[in-house]
Every structure is written in structure tokens, then in C-alpha cells.
Amino acid sequence: MPKDITLTIDGRTVKAPEGTMIVDAAKLVGIDIPVFCYHPKMEPVGMCRMCLVEIGRPVIDRATGLPVPEADGSPKIQFGPKLETACTTPVSEGMVVIGLSDKVREARRDVLEFLLTSHPLDCPVCDKGGECPLQNLTLEHGPGTSRFLIDEKSHAAKHVPLGDLIYLDRERCIQCGRCVRFQSDIADDPVIGFYNRGRKMEIVTYSDPGFDSIFSGNTTDICPVGALTTADFRFGARPWELNSAASLCNHCPVGCNTTINVRREARTGGGVAIKRIMPRQNEQVNEIWMCDKGRFAYHFADSPDRLKTPLVRSDSGLKETGWDDALEAAAAEIREAGSGLVTLASGRLTNEDLFNLRQLTKAQGGTFIGYSRMAGGDIANHYGMQPGCHLGSLGKDSVIVVAACDLHEEAPLWWLRVREAVKRGAELIVINTRPTRLDSAAGQVKRVRFGEEAAVVDGLLTDDLGEKISQSENLIVFYGSDGLGREAVGQLAGACARLLHNSGHARKVNSGLIPVWERGNTQGLWDMGARPADDLVELLAGAKTVLVAGADPAIDDPLFERALEKAGSVIVQELFLTATAKLADVVFPVLAFTEREGTYTSGERRVQRFYPAVPAPESCRADYVIAAELGRILNISLESRAASLVFTQIAAGIPQYAGLDYRKLAETTDQWPIISRSDVYYGGTSYANKQGLGVQLPLLPMDGYDLFIPDGVPVLHPEAHELAIYPVTRLYDRGITVSTSTLLEPRLARADLRIHPQTAKQLMLADDMHVMLPVDGAAFPVRIMIDETVPESCGLISRSTGIPIHEPQVAQVIPPVGDQVKRERS
Incomplete structure (x- = not known):
């Protein structure tokens, strides 16, 4: 723990930890030292010189090592001959900082005047106007006039697409380097950089496709001018026209805090439209960052293709009807089904939705199924994260194990946080079958065969890493489903829990198990009592009535269809007329997350609340309301008046949620760095969190809990002419909530079969060749992609691309007819 240093800034006494930069120490007492290049999340570089201050230090007697006293007994202070940068100068005992002298004011004025010689004064049409640090600091510190003629200004290209998502106005760029440093130091994607020098210096992209990074949108948040803008918000609205609502990203299990900006627009007939999604500060979750999937994959919420009215099947197909008729028809089917009711729900739903669906199903004696490819939610409730756990506190004396997952693709903000922990001194162990982006940060990489992950985790304490793991203060274990089926995932979860138990880290603060779920609320799905089915095909086929909510099994697998x-x-609650909805007898249109409130439970077991951003369409209802309305007809008492009241019932009925309510979830505490819309120059335009940091759930007691999970998942051994096919996860999947975003279309996963070059040679396959892949009696078209990172004799298929591979399996690729004849002759 660093010791506190006492210093004086503009006459005020400040105490700050040793190593703190002056600009940050000033923030602690509400003093704003202006900056452009400095950012509290990045290493200081002192490029812009905007933070120049006068600094005095106590004169030290060389003989005694003590400060030389003045006549009045106070330390004698000696000021340097020149101004110094507050962003690169750490605090020292007795230091005196002056930031309001005439000398400092003149320096700031000169810096701004110099910047404006190359900057267009187009504030009325600039996207950044209203939340622009340069604009604000010029008004506060800049000159009233300029000594440079307007025709002497430097002119550069405007509206340059760095990539599909980010535009650059080179004329507005002040070369602060924030974007370049973010991509290099934090995102580990050095795909943009400076080119040329002097007035010709400009930001360029080095990647193909341009600005190829999943964190590119964050550069627009921290850009202190209007040089970088997102494709969907550029020229979209003025900041002062926007209203804001606190929300959450539900695309992955991290649970990133977000803010949704909205305003009324003519294109919606005067209705409220979403203009952009921005990160909201939560230092325990996503800090002030978010990935591009969370930033841009919200357009499904305002898609014109969304369902608007209930549908009921007649002899001529699905027909629009009123809510009363649809509810009566669905209730009649559920009543008739009795215990033959099967409810299939996914982690896309909120805790409130899942609870009411569970209660409805339970009252009928039916079966509540979680639509998930993973296992271990019950193990996480005994060995997972608990109150006080914080990834940001991991560093020296911490060990992080990442098994069978690609965090960069599956949970990008956890990838960032693990890398930052490694920079602070944590030991990282990666266990995977193939290289991932996290390997470069790992101290140990254990390459295994598919299906051997659990055995390798079980053996960690007996190999050369055992002593380091056992003696570490903290142990965090991430586990996923990379190339694994549900049974293997369950065994891996058990092995990870045994590692925590046997190393003495189980149920300790800052130690625990973190499942890398496929959905934002899969942990909540388990908490509300849903469990994956051992044989979902048999269960669905034998059901009298299937109620599907937030899932589309028919598009995922013809066997499910x-x-x-x-x-x-079949009864479906859905946003769109999906493949499953087209099979339904009754279809209910539901509200999007932007139109309602609710809660999600993240992979760190943190319950968080989100709020409505746009008015709810009268023709749609929340899933929990639909379940309650069905219950009313069936004489089952369920809460429908408000999500907060449903959550009260959750707290009363689910042990780990006891004592929680919406007020507790809305509580906040002071966070560092201090992010505020009143001084966007300091940390960027990320929103301060005033609506709730969430609450981590306590672990369930161990009494009677058996951790034993049978070992042994068979490793596939394909013949010479076969491939072992394994499912993997891509960030930009083709799920309905992502594929509806036209901006992300070029990034969406394709039906590619990735194989090693040697495997391609053995099977006489070529890159970009289109072949057929037999799965469960049907053949699916795929494209061959040669990838040296894939293990030999293996093929990788991205999930959610229309190829129904949920478990590892052996298959024989069928080449085009001409190529097949050549192979037979050879």
C-alpha cells in the first residue's frame, strides 16, 4: 500500500498516494488542471503541454536530509526556473504547485493559440460541439483573438473513413496521441498511428480492413476534439439535444455498464429514437470502456422488422390478432398440456422474465429448460465470485487461469482486465487447444487436445506451477466452451472448482470461478432454476406444449426444428418473426431491453439494474408481463405491475438474492478516476455512474453440496479421410440481436470451416473452396479457410452461423463434384 504524500496545490492541502501525478492529485480536491494528451487510464506522455504549472519543492539540507526552515519555521520552497507538466510529474512531500499564476495562464493561452492555428473553427457544425474539451478549454483559457490569418491555416482531408465504424477529420486532429496510445497500450491493437511529421503529421490505419479492432469506438470517447466520430452518430445529433438512460450490455457475461442517448426525431414520426450507446463508468466491471459489439449492436431494438402485434395460427397460417385472443389461445394450450409443458428460455431474458416463466411452468408441473450450451451455473454459486471480489485489484501474488475460452472473442472486457492484471504483476496461465490473443500476455501456455482441458486443470497443482498457485494470495479461474460440448464443459467447471478447493482459495475474496457464458444473463438463467436438457430434441418432440422465450432453436439446428x-x-415470445416463431401456434411480440427495466446477473455473479430509454410500444409487452397474464387466465398468481415487484419476489424466493431490491442495486460510491460530464477533457465522454454499481451475490453454503463430477470425455480420433469438427465462438455472431445491425455486417461470422494447411493437403482441400459438411443426416455448405493456428486433423466451425454443431463430432467433408472425381482417381 503506497504511503500518502502531503502537498499544496493552489493554496489547498492535498493528500495523495505516492506515485500519483499532480494532475490527478488536484482532482482529489476538485481542482481542474487542463489536459489534452493526458488520460488517467494511460501512461502520461506530456505531449500537449496544456497542463504546465509552477512547481516548488522544499530545499533539503544535505547534511541532515531535512527541509531547510524559513524564519517562521515553515519549509523553504524553491521554484524551478521553468514551468513543468503536471501530468508527468509525481507528487512529493511538501511540494507546492501553482496553477493560477499569470505565467501559467499565459502558457496555457499560448498552447491553445498554437493548436488553433491548425484547427478549423467549425464548432457550429462539428459533431463534438457541446461536449468538446478544446471548445471548453479555449473559452476558459484561450485567447480572444488570433495573430494568424485564416487563409494561413493548415488544411487536411475531412471525413476520412479509417474503417467501417470510425471516421477521421484530419483537419480537427490536434495530435494528442490518445487514440494511438489507447489502441497500442490498452487494446493491444496497434492498428493506427502517426505518419509524417510537423504540420503534415496525421493519423493513419495500418490494418486491412481499416481500423481492425474490436475496441475502436473507445477512441471516439477519449478524443478531445471532433476528429474521430462513429459512423452511426456522425452528424446525428447535438449533445445538448440528447436525453440519457442508464443501461447494460447483454451480449456477453461481462455486464458492461452503458448509457443510451436518445432524442425525438422526424424519422420516427416525432417519437424517441436511439442515437448512440456510450460506456458508463463502473470500475468493478468495464471501467470506462466497451467493445464495438456492445456499442453498435443495438439497432435490432429499433428495427422496422420487429413484431408489432400478436399472431395466432389459423388454417391459412399465422394471422394478426388482439392480445386478449392471443392470451386466451396460449393459455388454453398450456392448460391442456399440464405437466407436458416445456418452457425453453435463454440468458437473453432478464431475471424478472425468467422468474415468472419459472413460476408459471412450476405451477403447471412442467419442465423449465435453459437454452445453453454450457454447464456449471450451480458450481459457480458455490465457488464463484462473491462480494468484495474485484478484477481491478488483482496484481502481484495473483494467479489467473483461463481454460477453454478465447476471452478476446467471447468477453472482450475481461480480456482487457486480465491483460491489465498481468501488467500489475499477476501470473497468467492459458489452457487451450489453439493460440488465442491472450497467449502473448501469459506466463504459461499449456496447449492441449480438445477434451483434455479438465484433466490438465486437475493436474496443475502437481506440476511445476503447483507451488506458485498454492502460495498465491488470489486465484481467479475463467472457464469456457471452446471446442467443447456441454458434458465436457461441466467436467471442466468441476475441475476448476477442485483447483480452487485444493489450493485453499475456495470462497476467498478475490478468488473464484468465472464462467464465460454465451449470453449476458445465463448465470441468472441458472439462478432462476432453469437447467439445460440432456436430450433437448427428445424433450421438445415429446412435449404437449413448448413455450419458447428469447431463443430460436429452429434456426440453430434442423433437429430442433x-x-x-x-x-x-408451440408458443413463442420474441422480438422478430424468427424460424421458431414461424412454427408457432401463438406468437407474442416482446419489448426490447431499451424499452423496459430489469436486472441481469453477470458471470462475476453481479446483479445489475438497467432502465428504459425509449417509451414502450403499446403493442408489445415485457416477457414477465406476458407470463403473468397467462398465469392470470390459468388462476396462477404472478406479479405483472412492475419489474421491481417481481424482483422483490426473487429476493424472497432465491436464497442468494435475499435482501436485495431495486434501491440497493441503484446505490453508488465514489470511483476513481473521477469521470464527469462537466470536465470531459479529463477522462473523455464516458458517463459518470449515478444509477447503480450493482451487487455481487453471496456464495451458497457448502452443506450437502457434492462437487464430484465423473471424469472422462472421449477424445475424437478421426480416420485419415475424416475431420474432427469442433464448435468455437466468434464475437460477431449471426444471432438476431447482432445480424440486424448493418454496420456490423462485414464483421459477422461466416460458415467457414477452418483447417490446418497440412490437413487441407491430406484431404485435397484448398483455401476458399466451397464444400458440403454432413451433420446429423443433412449436408451444409461451408467455405474452407486455411488457418495455421488450427490443430491438425481438426476443423473449427463458428457457432451461430447455421451449422448445427453443438458437440464435437467426426465428419467427412464432401468436396465439389469435379474435385471429388479427381480425388477418387488419385
Whole structure:
């Protein structure tokens, strides 16, 4: 723990930890020292010189090592001959800082005048106007006139697309380097940089496609001018026209805090439209960052293709009807089904939705199924994260194990946080079958065969890492489903829990198990009582009524589609007319997350609340309301008046949620760095968190809990002419909530079969060749992609691309007819 240093800034006494920069120490007492290049999340570089201050230090007697006293007994202070940068100068005992002298004011005025010689004065049409640090600091510290003629200004290209998502106005760039440093130091994607020198210096992209980074949108938040803008907000609105609502990203299990900006628009007939999604500060979750999927994949919420009215099947197909008729029709099917009701729900739903669906299903004696490819939610409730756990506190004496997952693709903000922990001194162990972006930060990389992950985790304490793990203060274990089926994932979760238990880290603060779930609220799905089915096809086919909420099994697998066709009836609650909805007898249109409130539980077991951003369409209802309305007809008492009241019932019925309510979830505490919209120059335009930091759940007691999970997942051994096919996860999947964003279309995962060059040679396959892949009696078209990172004799298929591979399996690739004849002759 660093010791506190006492200094004086503009006459005020400040105490700050040793190593703190002056600009940050000033913030602690509400003194704003202006900056452009400095950012509290990045290493200081002192490029812009805007933070120049006068600094005095106590004169030290060389003989005694003590400060030389003045006549009045106070330390004698000696000021330097020149101004110094407050962003690169750490505090020292007895230091005196002056930031309001005439000398300092003149220096700031000169810096701004110099910047404006190359900057267009187009504030009325600039996207940054209203939240622009340069604009604000010029008004506060800049000159009233300029000594440079306007025709002498430097002119550069405007509206330059660095990539599909980010535009650059080179004329506005002040070369502060924030964007370049973020991409290099934090995102580990040095895909943009400076080119040329002097007035010709400019930001360029080095990647193909341009600005190829999943964190590119963050550069627009921290840009102190209007040089970088996002493609969907550029020229979209003025900041002062926008209203804000606190929300959450539900695309992955991190649970990033966000802010949704909205305003009324003519294109929506005077209705409220979403203009952009911005990060909201939560230092325990996403700090002030977010990935591009969370930033841009919200357009499904205002898609014109969304369902607007209930549908009921007649002899001529699905027909629009009123809510009363649809509810009566669905309730009749559920009543008839009795215990033959199967409810299939996903982690896309809120805790409130899942709880009411569970209660409805339970009252009928039915089966509540979680639509998930993973296992271990119950293990996480005994060995997972608990109150007080904070990834940001990991450093020296911490060990992080990442097994069978690619955090860069599956949970990008956890990838960032693990890398930052390694920079602070944490030991990282990566266990995977193939290289991932995290390997470069790992102290140990254990390359295994698919299916061997659990055995390798079980052996960690007996190999050369055992002593380091056992003696570490903290142990965090991430586990996923990279190339694994649900049974293997369950065994891996058990092995990870045994590692925590046997090393003495189980149930300790800052130690625990973190499942890398496929959805934002899969942990909540487990908490509300849903469990994956051992044989979902058989269960669906034998059901009298299937109620599907927030899932589209028919598009994922033809076997699921045929099983639903065999079910007695199908009821669907959905945003769009999905493949599953087209099979339904009754379809209910539901509200998007932007139109309602609710809670999600993240992979760190943190319950967080989100708020409505736009008015709810009268023709749509929340999933929990639909379940309650069905219950009313069936004489089952369920809460429908407000999500907060449903959550009160959750707190009363789910042990780990006891004592929670919406007020507790809305509580906040002071965070560092201090992010405020009143001084966007300091940390960027990320929003301060005033609506709730969330609450981590306590662990369930161990009494009677058995951790034993049978070992042994068979490793596939394909023949010479076969491939072992394994499912993996891509960030930009083709799920309905992502594929509806036209901005992300070029990035969406494709039906590619990735194989090693040697495997391609053995099977006589070529890069970009289109072949057929047999799966469960059907053949699916895929494109061959040669990838040296794929293990030999293996093929990788991205999930959610229409290829129904949920478990590892052996298959024989069918080449085009001409190529097949050549192979047979050879």
C-alpha cells in the first residue's frame, strides 16, 4: 500500500498516494488542471503541454536530509526556473504547485493559440460541439483573438473513413496521441498511428480492413476534439439535444455498464429514437470502456422488422390478432398440456422474465429448460465470485487461469482486465487447444487436445506451477466452451472448482470461478432454476406444449426444428418473426431491453439494474408481463405491475438474492478516476455512474453440496479421410440481436470451416473452396479457410452461423463434384 504524500496545490492541502501525478492529485480536491494528451487510464506522455504549472519543492539540507526552515519555521520552497507538466510529474512531500499564476495562464493561452492555428473553427457544425474539451478549454483559457490569418491555416482531408465504424477529420486532429496510445497500450491493437511529421503529421490505419479492432469506438470517447466520430452518430445529433438512460450490455457475461442517448426525431414520426450507446463508468466491471459489439449492436431494438402485434395460427397460417385472443389461445394450450409443458428460455431474458416463466411452468408441473450450451451455473454459486471480489485489484501474488475460452472473442472486457492484471504483476496461465490473443500476455501456455482441458486443470497443482498457485494470495479461474460440448464443459467447471478447493482459495475474496457464458444473463438463467436438457430434441418432440422465450432453436439446428414440429403446440415470445416463431401456434411480440427495466446477473455473479430509454410500444409487452397474464387466465398468481415487484419476489424466493431490491442495486460510491460530464477533457465522454454499481451475490453454503463430477470425455480420433469438427465462438455472431445491425455486417461470422494447411493437403482441400459438411443426416455448405493456428486433423466451425454443431463430432467433408472425381482417381 503506497504511503500518502502531503502537498499544496493552489493554496489547498492535498493528500495523495505516492506515485500519483499532480494532475490527478488536484482532482482529489476538485481542482481542474487542463489536459489534452493526458488520460488517467494511460501512461502520461506530456505531449500537449496544456497542463504546465509552477512547481516548488522544499530545499533539503544535505547534511541532515531535512527541509531547510524559513524564519517562521515553515519549509523553504524553491521554484524551478521553468514551468513543468503536471501530468508527468509525481507528487512529493511538501511540494507546492501553482496553477493560477499569470505565467501559467499565459502558457496555457499560448498552447491553445498554437493548436488553433491548425484547427478549423467549425464548432457550429462539428459533431463534438457541446461536449468538446478544446471548445471548453479555449473559452476558459484561450485567447480572444488570433495573430494568424485564416487563409494561413493548415488544411487536411475531412471525413476520412479509417474503417467501417470510425471516421477521421484530419483537419480537427490536434495530435494528442490518445487514440494511438489507447489502441497500442490498452487494446493491444496497434492498428493506427502517426505518419509524417510537423504540420503534415496525421493519423493513419495500418490494418486491412481499416481500423481492425474490436475496441475502436473507445477512441471516439477519449478524443478531445471532433476528429474521430462513429459512423452511426456522425452528424446525428447535438449533445445538448440528447436525453440519457442508464443501461447494460447483454451480449456477453461481462455486464458492461452503458448509457443510451436518445432524442425525438422526424424519422420516427416525432417519437424517441436511439442515437448512440456510450460506456458508463463502473470500475468493478468495464471501467470506462466497451467493445464495438456492445456499442453498435443495438439497432435490432429499433428495427422496422420487429413484431408489432400478436399472431395466432389459423388454417391459412399465422394471422394478426388482439392480445386478449392471443392470451386466451396460449393459455388454453398450456392448460391442456399440464405437466407436458416445456418452457425453453435463454440468458437473453432478464431475471424478472425468467422468474415468472419459472413460476408459471412450476405451477403447471412442467419442465423449465435453459437454452445453453454450457454447464456449471450451480458450481459457480458455490465457488464463484462473491462480494468484495474485484478484477481491478488483482496484481502481484495473483494467479489467473483461463481454460477453454478465447476471452478476446467471447468477453472482450475481461480480456482487457486480465491483460491489465498481468501488467500489475499477476501470473497468467492459458489452457487451450489453439493460440488465442491472450497467449502473448501469459506466463504459461499449456496447449492441449480438445477434451483434455479438465484433466490438465486437475493436474496443475502437481506440476511445476503447483507451488506458485498454492502460495498465491488470489486465484481467479475463467472457464469456457471452446471446442467443447456441454458434458465436457461441466467436467471442466468441476475441475476448476477442485483447483480452487485444493489450493485453499475456495470462497476467498478475490478468488473464484468465472464462467464465460454465451449470453449476458445465463448465470441468472441458472439462478432462476432453469437447467439445460440432456436430450433437448427428445424433450421438445415429446412435449404437449413448448413455450419458447428469447431463443430460436429452429434456426440453430434442423433437429430442433423437426422436434418442434412434432410438439403438440408451440408458443413463442420474441422480438422478430424468427424460424421458431414461424412454427408457432401463438406468437407474442416482446419489448426490447431499451424499452423496459430489469436486472441481469453477470458471470462475476453481479446483479445489475438497467432502465428504459425509449417509451414502450403499446403493442408489445415485457416477457414477465406476458407470463403473468397467462398465469392470470390459468388462476396462477404472478406479479405483472412492475419489474421491481417481481424482483422483490426473487429476493424472497432465491436464497442468494435475499435482501436485495431495486434501491440497493441503484446505490453508488465514489470511483476513481473521477469521470464527469462537466470536465470531459479529463477522462473523455464516458458517463459518470449515478444509477447503480450493482451487487455481487453471496456464495451458497457448502452443506450437502457434492462437487464430484465423473471424469472422462472421449477424445475424437478421426480416420485419415475424416475431420474432427469442433464448435468455437466468434464475437460477431449471426444471432438476431447482432445480424440486424448493418454496420456490423462485414464483421459477422461466416460458415467457414477452418483447417490446418497440412490437413487441407491430406484431404485435397484448398483455401476458399466451397464444400458440403454432413451433420446429423443433412449436408451444409461451408467455405474452407486455411488457418495455421488450427490443430491438425481438426476443423473449427463458428457457432451461430447455421451449422448445427453443438458437440464435437467426426465428419467427412464432401468436396465439389469435379474435385471429388479427381480425388477418387488419385
